[in-house]
Amino acid sequence: MSNILLIEPSYRNKYPPLALMKISTYHKLLGDTVIFCKGKNTELKNRKWDRIYITTLFTFHWNPTIDTIEYYQHSVNNISDIYCGGVLATVLHDDLIKKFPVTVTPGLLNRAGILGNDEHIVDTLPPDYSIIDMEKNTYLKYSYPLKNAYIAYATRGCIRKCPFCAVPTIEPCFSPYIDIKQQIDYIRTNFGEMKDLVLLDNNVLASENFNEIIDDIKKAGFYKGACLEYKKNGRTIRTKRYVDFNQGIDARLLTKNKCKKLSEIAIKPLRIAFDHADKKSVDLYKAKIRMAASYGIEHLSNYVLFNFEDSPEDLYNRLLVNADLNEEFREQGSNSRIFSFPMKYSPVRGTNSLDRKYIGVKWNKKYLRAVQCILNATHGVVGPKKEFFHRAFGRNLEEFLLILSMPEDMIINRSKYERAGITDRWREDFSRLSEDSEQYYFIHNKDLKTLNFSESQHNILSYYISVQ
Numbered sequence: 001m002s003n004i005l006l007i008e009p010s011y012r013n014k015y016p017p018l019a020l021m022k023i024s025t026y027h028k029l030l031g032d033t034v035i036f037c038k039g040k041n042t043e044l045k046n047r048k049w050d051r052i053y054i055t056t057l058f059t060f061h062w063n064p065t066i067d068t069i070e071y072y073q074h075s076v077n078n079i080s081d082i083y084c085g086g087v088l089a090t091v092l093h094d095d096l097i098k099k100f101p102v103t104v105t106p107g108l109l110n111r112a113g114i115l116g117n118d119e120h121i122v123d124t125l126p127p128d129y130s131i132i133d134m135e136k137n138t139y140l141k142y143s144y145p146l147k148n149a150y151i152a153y154a155t156r157g158c159i160r161k162c163p164f165c166a167v168p169t170i171e172p173c174f175s176p177y178i179d180i181k182q183q184i185d186y187i188r189t190n191f192g193e194m195k196d197l198v199l200l201d202n203n204v205l206a207s208e209n210f211n212e213i214i215d216d217i218k219k220a221g222f223y224k225g226a227c228l229e230y231k232k233n234g235r236t237i238r239t240k241r242y243v244d245f246n247q248g249i250d251a252r253l254l255t256k257n258k259c260k261k262l263s264e265i266a267i268k269p270l271r272i273a274f275d276h277a278d279k280k281s282v283d284l285y286k287a288k289i290r291m292a293a294s295y296g297i298e299h300l301s302n303y304v305l306f307n308f309e310d311s312p313e314d315l316y317n318r319l320l321v322n323a324d325l326n327e328e329f330r331e332q333g334s335n336s337r338i339f340s341f342p343m344k345y346s347p348v349r350g351t352n353s354l355d356r357k358y359i360g361v362k363w364n365k366k367y368l369r370a371v372q373c374i375l376n377a378t379h380g381v382v383g384p385k386k387e388f389f390h391r392a393f394g395r396n397l398e399e400f401l402l403i404l405s406m407p408e409d410m411i412i413n414r415s416k417y418e419r420a421g422i423t424d425r426w427r428e429d430f431s432r433l434s435e436d437s438e439q440y441y442f443i444h445n446k447d448l449k450t451l452n453f454s455e456s457q458h459n460i461l462s463y464y465i466s467v468q
């Protein structure tokens with residue numbers, strides 16, 4: 001019997017670490033003792049473990065990941081008893097090993113024997129929910145926002161190889177069908193009923209078993225309109241259940257038949273990717289969103305990738321497409337609404353991938369910060385109301401670019417500075433600035449607090465020092 005420690009570094013994460021939950025099941029089947037903790041814990045660090053697993057996520061989590069390995073490196077007899085898997089460990093395999101000679105398990109744990117035992121395939125095991133239950137696990141001081149949900153995969157891998165995506169490296173083979181019914185039954189029996197179903201599939205529409213997957217979802221109790229009933233304080237509570245393919249679906253593969261199938265389940269939201277701003281991609285996106293709405297799918301959503309090959313204009317135009325579609329649905333009396341989540345691109349490979357500082361060729365430091373400021377005010381979501389969209393992002397492209405150039409606090413507290421007349425003064429001064437000037441360059445590319453200014457430069461730059 002071995003003592004096993006499972007660690008997720010301390011970065012914030014909405015989703016519990018599914019791979020560690022499956023590794024927990026695996027080791028418990030072998031009769032081992034398993035403890036899970038998020039981040040650093042002195043008591044656990046001071047013990048000796050037969051093996052420690054450290055999961056990794058985005059490559060821009062490099063620093064907290066390295067910090068965590070360093071922290072626990074003496075808690076095993078040999079550093080090779082620390083096992084690292086997940087996205088960062090797979091993509092930056094060589095860099096990680098150079099830093100610490102840990103054991104890296106790249107890609108999926110989808111073959112017997114990867115962790116030693118030949119009988120079990122870790123990836124097909126059900127997840128152990130007890131390790132993320134703070135009442136059962138006293139070492140856990142972190143509450144995962146998503147814990148009342150079955151989390152599963154109905155497919156693995158993807159048929160495409162998008163350059164900004166790590167999936168082709170981590171899951172290079174496409175598996176079109178995994179039976180989710182068994183997994184859900186196991187979780188229900190061992191850890192109780194969960195309200196929602198979150199499917200982490202990368203490209204479920206590429207599966208030739210798509211109809212079967214939808215039928216499995218319905219059989220598992222997630223048909224359209226499904227509710228969960230439970231007792232609380234002697235009262236019966238009924239709450240709606242939802243299914244979320246949280247990685248989004250591929251608009252290119254959405255047909256009428258697939259849309260009809262999706263409309264038969266309790267989908268909320270249906271996330272349709274909107275990564276490109278060229279006319280062909282926009283036309284395709286609009287057609288598929290309208291198709292989904294025509295099948296009565298009400299909650300539509302998307303990740304809008306920016307800071308890749310796109311420009312700020314491309315971001316604005318895509319958000320405007322969604323604002324216009326929302327307006328169209330409202331005028332038609334349709335209940336469908338789109339909520340957008342702009343998502344900043346960070347490279348998955350190379351030196352730029354180790355933090356979130358990458359600046360796309362058509363972006364600059366100021367514009368990226370400014371988009372973040374706008375999104376902080378909207379909690380990361382661009383909602384369906386056009387007047388809010390106009391207020392947050394501007395009535396047109398020109399206004400959007402002007403907002404992006406504003407001092408940060410002026411973006412966040414728009415009304416305060418407008419009432420005080422400061423925004424108008426800034427706009428007048430800013431409009432006199434030539435795009436070739438040194439000040440214009442400083443505003444968009446430098447941290448102004450670190451610079452010394454001459455008298456002549458100071459006028460416009462002073463807004464950015466006093467207002468941010």
Ligand code: SF4
Pocket residue numbers: 158159160161162165166167168202203250
């Ligand atoms: S379709 Fe999606 S999952 Fe597949 S490679 Fe492209 S971005 Fe990645």
